Each structure stands twice: as C-alpha cells, then as structure tokens.
Amino acid sequence: MLIEIGRASLNIVLVMSVYVIVASLLGVFKKDLRFVASARRGIYSIFILATVSSAILLHAFITNNFAVKYVAGYSERDLNIHYKIAAFWGGNDGSLLFWIFGLSIFAALMSFQNRKDDDHKFIPYTYVVIMVVMIFFLILTSFITNPFDLYPGGQLPRDGRGLNPMLQTFGMMFHPPALLWGYVAFTIPFAFAVAALITRELDSTWILKTRKWTLFAWVLLGIGNIMGAEWAYDELGWGGFWAWDPVENASFIPWLTATAYLHSVMIQERRNMLKIWNMFLIVITFALTIFGTFLVRSGVLQSVHDFGVSEMGPFFIVFMAIMSAIAFGLIIYRYDDLKSDNNQLESFLSRESTFLLNNLILLALAFATLWGTLFPLISEVITGNKITVGPPFFEQVNTPLFLILLIITGICPLIGWRKASAENLKRNFILPAIFMVAALVLLAALGMRHIYAILCFSFSSFVLVTIFMEYYRGIRARGRLKGEGPVKALAMLFWKNKRRYGGYFIHIGIVLVFIGATGSSAFVTENAKSMKLGESMSVGNYTLKYEKIKGREKPNYEAIVAFLSVFKDGKKVDEITPEKRFYYKFPDEPTSEVALSRTLKEDLFVILASFERDGTITVKALINPLINWMWIGAVIAVIGGFYVLLPDGKKKRSTA
Amino acid sequence: MGIKESGVYYMTIAELKSSGTAMSGQGLRVSGNVVNGSIEDIAKELILKFRVKDEEGPDNVFVNVFYKGVKPDSFKEDVQVILEGKYDSARNLLTATTLLVKCPSRYEGEAPPEDHDYSNKKKRLEVKPGAN
Numbered sequence: 001m002l003i004e005i006g007r008a009s010l011n012i013v014l015v016m017s018v019y020v021i022v023a024s025l026l027g028v029f030k031k032d033l034r035f036v037a038s039a040r041r042g043i044y045s046i047f048i049l050a051t052v053s054s055a056i057l058l059h060a061f062i063t064n065n066f067a068v069k070y071v072a073g074y075s076e077r078d079l080n081i082h083y084k085i086a087a088f089w090g091g092n093d094g095s096l097l098f099w100i101f102g103l104s105i106f107a108a109l110m111s112f113q114n115r116k117d118d119d120h121k122f123i124p125y126t127y128v129v130i131m132v133v134m135i136f137f138l139i140l141t142s143f144i145t146n147p148f149d150l151y152p153g154g155q156l157p158r159d160g161r162g163l164n165p166m167l168q169t170f171g172m173m174f175h176p177p178a179l180l181w182g183y184v185a186f187t188i189p190f191a192f193a194v195a196a197l198i199t200r201e202l203d204s205t206w207i208l209k210t211r212k213w214t215l216f217a218w219v220l221l222g223i224g225n226i227m228g229a230e231w232a233y234d235e236l237g238w239g240g241f242w243a244w245d246p247v248e249n250a251s252f253i254p255w256l257t258a259t260a261y262l263h264s265v266m267i268q269e270r271r272n273m274l275k276i277w278n279m280f281l282i283v284i285t286f287a288l289t290i291f292g293t294f295l296v297r298s299g300v301l302q303s304v305h306d307f308g309v310s311e312m313g314p315f316f317i318v319f320m321a322i323m324s325a326i327a328f329g330l331i332i333y334r335y336d337d338l339k340s341d342n343n344q345l346e347s348f349l350s351r352e353s354t355f356l357l358n359n360l361i362l363l364a365l366a367f368a369t370l371w372g373t374l375f376p377l378i379s380e381v382i383t384g385n386k387i388t389v390g391p392p393f394f395e396q397v398n399t400p401l402f403l404i405l406l407i408i409t410g411i412c413p414l415i416g417w418r419k420a421s422a423e424n425l426k427r428n429f430i431l432p433a434i435f436m437v438a439a440l441v442l443l444a445a446l447g448m449r450h451i452y453a454i455l456c457f458s459f460s461s462f463v464l465v466t467i468f469m470e471y472y473r474g475i476r477a478r479g480r481l482k483g484e485g486p487v488k489a490l491a492m493l494f495w496k497n498k499r500r501y502g503g504y505f506i507h508i509g510i511v512l513v514f515i516g517a518t519g520s521s522a523f524v525t526e527n528a529k530s531m532k533l534g535e536s537m538s539v540g541n542y543t544l545k546y547e548k549i550k551g552r553e554k555p556n557y558e559a560i561v562a563f564l565s566v567f568k569d570g571k572k573v574d575e576i577t578p579e580k581r582f583y584y585k586f587p588d589e590p591t592s593e594v595a596l597s598r599t600l601k602e603d604l605f606v607i608l609a610s611f612e613r614d615g616t617i618t619v620k621a622l623i624n625p626l627i628n629w630m631w632i633g634a635v636i637a638v639i640g641g642f643y644v645l646l647p648d649g650k651k652k653r654s655t656a
Numbered sequence: 657m658g659i660k661e662s663g664v665y666y667m668t669i670a671e672l673k674s675s676g677t678a679m680s681g682q683g684l685r686v687s688g689n690v691v692n693g694s695i696e697d698i699a700k701e702l703i704l705k706f707r708v709k710d711e712e713g714p715d716n717v718f719v720n721v722f723y724k725g726v727k728p729d730s731f732k733e734d735v736q737v738i739l740e741g742k743y744d745s746a747r748n749l750l751t752a753t754t755l756l757v758k759c760p761s762r763y764e765g766e767a768p769p770e771d772h773d774y775s776n777k778k779k780r781l782e783v784k785p786g787a788n
Contacts, residue, residue, distance in 0.1 A: 072769055161769045237729070376666055386666035388685050390740070528726060530700040580729075589730045609726040610699050618699055620726045 003068060006056030007148035009049040013100070014138040016046050017131040024124035024131075036118040039127050040111045046134070047108035054101040057094065057147055061087055066157045070094060070147045076162040076585055078555035082173060087163050089176045092297065092312065093147035098177065100137050102184040103130070110188050110213070122206065125195035126188075133187050136319050140312060162556065162585030171231030179224030179251055183289040185217030186258070190286035190327075193279055197330035202275060202337050207265045212645055214265070214282075218258045219641035225251055226513075226634040237592040237607050239526065239622040241630070242517075244394040249373045250292035253366045257285045260362035263355050270417065271352060275338045276331065277359070283327040288366075290320040295373070347419040354412040361405045368397045395521075399452050403459060406514055409507055410463035413470055431469060436462035453522040460511045467504045474501065498644050505640035512633025519626025520603075528609065528620040539621040542604055543567040547575075549615055557583040559593070562608050562617050566597050573597070578608040578619070603627050664740060669710045669719055672743060672750075680745045685738065687758075691718055692733045702726060704755070708737060719743070723752040730757045 020042040027035030057070075061084045066072040074090040075083075089095040107130045117123050141147060151157070189210035196206040228248060233241040242248060261281040267274050294316035331338065347353070371378075372389045379387040414428035439458040448454055471490065478489035494501045529537040536545045547563040559581045566574040576595035583589070597604040605622040664683040672679060672686060688708035696705040704727055707718040721739060731737070741752035 066769075157769050159769065388664055388666045390664065390685075528702055530702070588732065591729055607726065609702075612699065616700065618702060618726070 002056050003060065003065070003148050003150065006053045006060075007146065009053040009056075010097070010100075010138065010141060010146075010148070013046050013049045013053070013104070014135065014142055016042050016049070017134045017138060020046070020131045021128050024127040027118075027124050033118045036124050036127075039124065040115060040118065043104075043107050043111045043127065043130075047104040050101045050104035054088075054097060057097060058085065058088055061085065064160070066160050067150050067154065068147075069149045069151055072151070072157050072160040074160070074163055076160040076556060078584075079160075079163055080168070080556075083163055083168050086167070086172045086176075089180065090163055090167055090172075093141065093145040093149075095176065095180060096137055096141045096145065097147050099180055099184055100134065100141065102181040103134055103137070103187060106185055106188055106213075107131075107134070114209070122192070122195035122199040122201050125198050126191040129191035129194045130187055133191075133323075136315075140315060144312060144315070162583065165557070165581065165583045165586050165589055165591045166235055168583070169231060169235045171227050171234065175224055175227035175231050178220050178227060182217050182219075182221030182224050183254070183293065185213060185220060186254070186282075186286050186289050188213040189217070189282050193282045194327055194330065197279065197327070197334050200334065200337055202334065204269050204272070207268055207278065211265070214258070214262060215641060216645055218255070218262055219638060219645070221251065221255045221258060222634075222641070223638055225255055226631075230631065233627075234594060234596075235591075237594050239524065239605055239607075239620075239624070240521070241627070244369075244372070244391045246373050247296050249369050250295040253369050253373075254285050254288035254292060256362050256366040256369070257281055257288060260359045260366075261285060263362075264359050267352055267355050273352070276335070279327075279331050279338065281359075283324060283331070286327075287320050287324040290316055290323070294320065349415060349425070350419050351412060351415050351417045354408055354415055358405065358408050358412065361401050361408065365398055365401050365405070368401070369394065372397070402514070403452065403455050406456065406459045406463060406511070409510070410459065410466045413504070414466055428466075428469075432462045432465040435465045450522045453518050456514055456518040460515050463511050464508065467508055470504055471501070494643070498646060498648060502640050502644035505643065506637045509633040509635070509637030509640060512629045512636065514633075516626050516628065516630025516633060520624040520630065523625045524622055526620065526622040528618065530616055530618040533615050537619065537621070539604070540623045541569055542621070542623065543570075544606065544619065544621060546617060546619075549611065549617065552579070556585065557581045560608070560611055562611070562619070564595070564606065564619070566604060574604075576604075576606055578606045580608050580611065598628055600628055601625065668713075669708060670713055670717055672719060673717055673748075675745075677745045679743050681742055683740070684743050684750070685740050686719070686743075686750065687736060687738045688719070689736050690731070690733055691715065694718075695733060697727065699727070704731070708739065708750075711736065720747070720749045721752055722749060723755050725753075725755065728755060728757045731755070 020039045023035045023039035023042060027033060027039060057068075059065075060068050060071045061075055062081070064071070064075070064077055066075075070091065070093045071087075074087040074094070079087070087094070089098045107127075110130075111123075111127065114120070114123050189206075192206040192210045196202055225248075228251065229241040232243065232248075233239075258281075261278065264274050264281060265278055268278050294313055297312055297316065372393050375393075376386045376388045379385060410432060414425075414432075416424055436458045439461040440454060443454045443457055471493065474493040475486050475489040478484050478492060479486065482489075482492075484492060494505075525540040527537060527539040531537060531546045533546055533548065536543050538544070543566075545565045545567065547565055549563070550561050552559045552561050559579045561577050561579040564576050564578070565572055566576055574597040576597055578595035579593040581591050581593055583591070592607050592609070595606045595608075597606075602623050602625040605624055607620045609618040609620050611617045664685045665679065666685045666687075667675070667679075669686065669688045672684070686708070689711045691707040691709050694707035698704070702724055704721075704723045704725075706721050706723075708721055709715060709718040723739075723741075736758040738754075738756040738758060739750060739752040740754035741750050743750045
C-alpha cells in the first residue's frame with residue numbers, strides 16, 4: 001500500500017512538472033502573474049510529493065520490505081542500519097529518486113527566494129528549465145528503472161541480496177549524496193542562464209541571483225570529490241587516493257569548470273566583461289554533470305568501479321546533447337547582446353588578467369582530463385586501435401598546470417583591479433617572494449630532488465604568506481580606522497566581507513590539499529612481505545611485528561584480523577589491525593580493511609593482502625607523507641565555503 | 657603531448673596473439689578472463705602466474721601472465737582482469753605491473769534473490785598458526 005503511494009506520488013510529480021511548465025508559459029504569454037504564482041505553488045507541491053516518495057522508499061529499506069525489487073537488490077536483513085539508509089542511493093533507481101528529491105528541494109527553495117519576483121521577466125523561464133530537467137529524470141524513474149517496482153506475483157524473498165561490500169563504508173554515507181546533490185544544484189544557475197538568454201536580460205542580475213547557488217553546488221561537488229578520494233584511500237586498498245579513473249574524472253571535470261566560473265563571474269559583476277564566457281562556463285558545467293552521470297552508468301569506458309552500469313547511458317547522452325544544443329544555440333542567437341560593451345582589459349598586470357589566466361588553466365585542466373578520459377574512444381575512432389592513457393599521462397600533463405594554478409592563487413590577490421603599478425607590485429611581492437625562495441633553497445638543501453614537489457611546497461608558502469598578508473593588512477586597517485583590537489578586527493573582516501576573506505580561507509584549505517596530495521604521491525615508501533607469527537617487517541623507519549591472528553564474526557560478515565605492533569625507531573608507537581572481510585552475501589568478493597596509523601607527518605597504511613591456513617600472512621605497507629593535510633585542507637575549504645554562503649546582511653558589499 | 661610516452665594499447669588476447677612481434681616490448685593494457693586451473697599462487701614471494709583468454713574466445717588462445725605484487729581481493733578463476741605490462745611474443749608471456757579485477761556487473765533480474773544457507777560459512781576461515 002505504502003509502496004503504491006510512493007509510486008503514485010512520483011507519477012503526480014511528473015504531471016505537476018508538466019503543469020508548472022504550462023502555467024509558467026501562460027503567465028509569460030498572457031502577462032498574468034496569477035499563473036506564475038500558481039506555477040510556484042506547483043513547485044512547492046512537487047517538493048512535498050517527492051519528499052513523500054523518498055520517505056516511503058527509505059521506510060521500505062529500514063523495514064526490510066524485500067517485496068520491492070530495488071530494496072531486495074541492495075539491502076539485507078543483517079545490514080547495519082546506517083548502510084540501509086545509504087543503500088537508498090546504492091543503485092540506479094534510488095540514486096535517480098535521490099536526484100529528483102534534491103532537485104525538488106532546490107527548486108522549492110529557489111522559487112521561495114524569488115516569491116516576490118513573480119513579475120520578473122525571467123523567473124517563469126527558470127521554472128520551465130528546471131522542470132524540463134525534472135521531467136527527464138522522472139521519465140527514467142517512472143518508465144525505465146522505477147525504484148518502487150515489485151517482484152511479479154507478489155513474491156516476497158526472505159532476504160535481500162545485500163549491499164556491495166565496497167559500499168559498506170563510511171564514505172558511502174556522504175560521497176554519493178554530496179556528489180549527486182552537487183550535480184543537481186548546478187541546474188539552478190543553468191536555468192537562470194538559459195532564462196536570461198531567452199528574455200535578453202543579460203546584465204549581471206542572473207549571476208547575482210545565483211551566486212550562492214553556484215557556490216553551494218561547488219562546495220557540494222567538492223565534498224563529493226574529496227570524499228571519493230578518501231573512500232578510495234580507505235577502501236580500495238591500493239594505497240593512493242586518486243587513480244585518474246574515468247569515474248573519478250567524471251566528477252572532477254565539472255568541478256574544475258565550476259571553479260573557473262566562480263572566479264570569472266566576479267569579473268562580470270565588477271567590470272561587466274566576459275558575458276559570453278560565463279554563459280559558456282555554466283552551460284558546459286551543467287552539460288558535464290550530465291555527461292559524468294552518463295560515463296558512470298554507461299560502461300563505455302573501462303573503469304575499476306562500475307557499480308551502477310545500466311542501459312540508461314544513451315538517455316543521458318541524448319539529454320545532454322539536446323540541452324547543450326539549445327543553450328549554445330541561444331548563446332549564438334544572443335551573441336550581439338552578449339558582446340561586452342567597451343570594457344577591455346586595460347593591462348596584463350591587472351586582477352582581471354590573472355583571473356583570466358586562472359580560467360584558462362582550469363579549462364586546460366578540464367580539457368586535458370576529459371581528453372585523457374575519452375582517449376580510448378577517440379583513438380579507436382581515428383586509428384582503429386583502442387589506446388588508453390593511465391595516471392602517467394594525467395600526471396605529466398596536469399601537474400604543471402596545477403602548479404601554475406597554485407602560484408596564480410597567490411599572485412591574483414596581490415594585483416589591483418584594472419592596472420597594477422610598479423609600486424603596488426613591489427610592496428606586495430617582496431615578502432611572499434622571500435618566503436618562496438627560502439622554502440625552495442631549504443628543501444633543496446635538505447636533499448629534496450623531486451622538482452615538482454619542491455615547486456609545489458615553495459609556491460604554497462608563497463600563497464600562504466600572501467593570504468596572511470591580506471588578513472594582516474585588513475586587521476591593521478580596521479585597527480587604524482575603527483580602533484579595533486586584532487581579534488575583533490579579524491572577526492569583523494570575516495563578517496563584513498564574507499566573500500573576500502572567506503574566499504582566502506578557502507584558498508588556505510586548497511593550498512593544504514595541494515601540499516597533502518604532493519607529499520603523498522611524490523614520496524611514498526612501500527614494502528610487502530609474507531610473515532609467520534612473531535616475525536617482523538620494516539618499511540621506512542617503521543617496523544611491523546606480527547603478534548597474532550584472529551577470526552571475528554559480525555551479523556553480515558566475518559573477518560580475519562591480523563594484530564600488528566608498530567615500532568618507530570625502536571619504540572612501540574601503535575597497534576593496528578588490518579583485516580580481510582568475507583561478506584556472506586558476497587562470498588566471491590573478499591574485501592581488505594586497511595589499517596592506518598595516522599599522524600600529521602605521515603600515514604602508515606597497512607593491508608592484509610592474504611593469509612594461509614598455517615597463519616602465514618602477507619602484508620603490504622606504505623608510508624604516505626603529509627596525506628592528512630589533504631583532509632584537513634578539505635575541511636577548511638568546506639568550512640570556508642559554507643561560511644561564504646551565509647547571508648551577506650543588509651550592508652552593501654564593500655568594494656575593497 | 658604525453659600520449660606517445662604514456663599511452664598504452666588496449667587489446668584483446670586474440671588481437672595480441674595475432675600481432676606477432678609488433679607488440680613486443682610495448683606498453684599494453686589487456687583484458688581477459690583467468691583460465692580455470694591455470695593459477696599458480698606463490699603467495700610467500702608475492703608472485704602470481706596464470707593464463708588469460710578472451711571471455712568468448714577458445715581456451716587454446718591464451719597468454720601466460722607473470723605478476724609480482726599483492727593479489728587483488730577478488731582475484732580467482734574465471735574472473736575478468738585488466739592487465740598492464742609488457743608482452744614478450746617469443747615466450748607468449750605478459751609481465752604485468754598492474755592487475756585489476758573487474759567486478760561482475762550486478763545481476764538485477766526479474767527473479768527474487770534465492771535463499772542461501774550460510775551454516776558452513778565458518779570452515780573457510782579457520783586459521784591455525786603453526787599447524788603446518
């Protein structure tokens with residue numbers, strides 16, 4: 001019964017979405033605001049219905065309703081309760097419903113925000129665009145993979161198939177939802193862009209109205225990416241966090257273009273430039289989110305983790321093609337209106353031009369990553385041979401680009417808008433440059449020979465010094481003008497100019513991510529050894545002693561746990577327990593649970609590779625320097641992101 | 657840029673076999689199925705030897721694989737693997753530096769899951785240190 005309500009709600013959402021489109025268009029053409037208001041209320045009702053639908057599917061998971069195919073396919077009685085919740089987005093059907101649920105929330109929020117603006121010309125069109133996207137996903141769930149489908153003849157299996165062991169991990173709770181809702185949230189700025197094109201309202205209004213939305217989507221997508229990296233590190237057990245796998249690249253590419261967009265809109269806001277470029281960026285970002293979904297689900301590319309391969313790939317590619325064709329068509333149609341007024345770059349030494357360079361680098365990164373990801377398909381078409389490129393390609397091409405991006409992050413805030421003077425440059429650059437050179441010399445003197453790592457660390461110190469200088473100057477200025485003490489001045493800086501000082505805070509986080517990523521990829525030490533009870537192995541200056549081995553039973557799996565003592569320079573520092581798990585529902589897929597001994601300096605990463613009946617175990621151990629700074633940096637960037645999302649307050653944004 | 661040095665040819669077993677010496681010493685990525693009964697697991701030295709064939713291909717068209725490293729979790733007979741390494745056509749031997757196991761796609765048919773009995777599950781996990 002409940003299930004039928006869930007299914008029906010989803011069907012009504014489909015009807016309502018069509019209604020919202022019709023009402024919005026009637027509102028426009030009959031110039032009658034009552035229709036627009038009705039469309040808005042339609043969106044609210046969609047939100048309620050989608051919530052009901054999602055709640056019912058969640059309820060089915062929690063109550064083990066295995067009559068529902070999707071629940072039986074991704075859950076089991078003995079599954080831990082939080083994984084039952086996470087199983088909601090464990091497969092295609094549920095993740096599509098989760099997508100719809102997210103879009104319904106964002107659409108309702110957005111239309112509520114703009115409830116006083118029914119008369120604004122482009123608002124009804126934003127509703128139309130959002131509902132077109134909604135309908136696409138509804139068609140998939142209603143007619144192709146309906147999460148509420150039951151087994152024929154009312155069969156009720158005693159138990160479900162269980163959730164893939166690799167998904168039974170902490171990361172599963174947050175990685176997919178953040179990624180999916182990050183994708184979804186880009187629909188809002190995309191809708192505003194298209195609406196602005198249709199109505200020819202091409203000033204910065206649409207950008208200002210979607211500023212927070214874009215940032216929100218960017219933060220979510222960032223969380224999704226970094227949680228994915230954390231998951232790969234923790235669960236996949238090969239020691240790294242990023243393999244440049246197509247599925248990983250699929251979510252990284254739109255994040256890069258979105259990062260470019262976040263920066264370039266500032267130029268449009270301030271100088272009324274780059275209108276076409278911004279349109280292009282948001283359209284391409286939206287298209288890439290759909291394309292990413294296509295890559296993940298279609299199985300056209302060889303990926304190690306294709307959990308959700310389905311027949312739906314073609315739908316996504318067609319949808320993406322249609323939406324981008326319409327959007328790009330509109331951009332071309334409005335080309336004359338979009339051509340910026342007489343605003344031109346006045347100097348290469350200006351903040352505008354560093355922003356442009358930042359954009360070019362981000363786009364180059366996105367393009368190189370896309371190129372490498374699609375290369376097997378491209379090469380097959382052109383040469384007949386399928387040629388794949390692995391991590392070496394991405395590292396070769398992307399590392400220099402990343403380094404340029406890093407140094408621009410430092411240079412950009414030091415350069416004034418319009419035109420920087422020599423005096424300005426001298427005053428701003430000396431101190432950071434000293435630190436950068438000092439770091440470079442110091443690292444080289446200490447014997448570091450990895451050129452990219454040396455550059456990354458010294459550029460990072462450059463950037464961090466510039467950021468601290470910015471804070472320091474702000475504090476000093478407030479102290480002089482308002483007589484505030486340093487702590488209050490810092491707090492007021494953050495409070496009064498969230499985007500600027502919160503933005504710098506995000507930069508600190510990103511720099512730390514760079515440092516962690518570099519340390520852990522450039523300086524890995526590893527060793528593997530097979531040991532009998534009581535034997536030891538060494539890796540770097542750690543020694544691992546094999547103390548004992550034990551079986552362990554849990555409701556849905558059992559595990560073999562190896563107990564190892566960790567000695568560093570002869571002193572015992574930790575005890576760790578790598579294990580191998582055998583999930584009853586997946587007898588052919590044992591999974592290794594990595595054991596970590598974490599410090600800020602480095603991680604000791606230990607995998608129980610295999611064990612014999614006589615108790616002999618084979619252990620692989622790695623030392624990953626600095627990796628925890630990556631997670632710390634990510635947390636800082638996310639906090640900064642959410643902080644900038646706070647309301648700006650009544651005061652007009654200062655133009656420092 | 658980059659692709660020349662770091663790109664690898666992606667081939668099936670049949671394609672590799674029929675390439676003669678053309679692919680000798682080249683960076684390769686090969687996918688195939690592990691031949692039943694061909695696995696030689698020298699765990700103590702972290703060495704795996706086995707044969708791979710095309711999923712649909714005949715059993716006698718195979719390539720010998722030598723891999724030194726940690727055995728992936730789900731590696732066993734008849735699974736699909738992706739290998740990266742260099743091929744020596746004279747010895748029909750692929751020395752693999754990377755061994756990835758592709759997870760089988762989920763079965764999501766019309767039929768409900770069957771009931772299984774897991775009462776004999778524990779036997780496999782018995783470990784007796786020092787028993788040998």
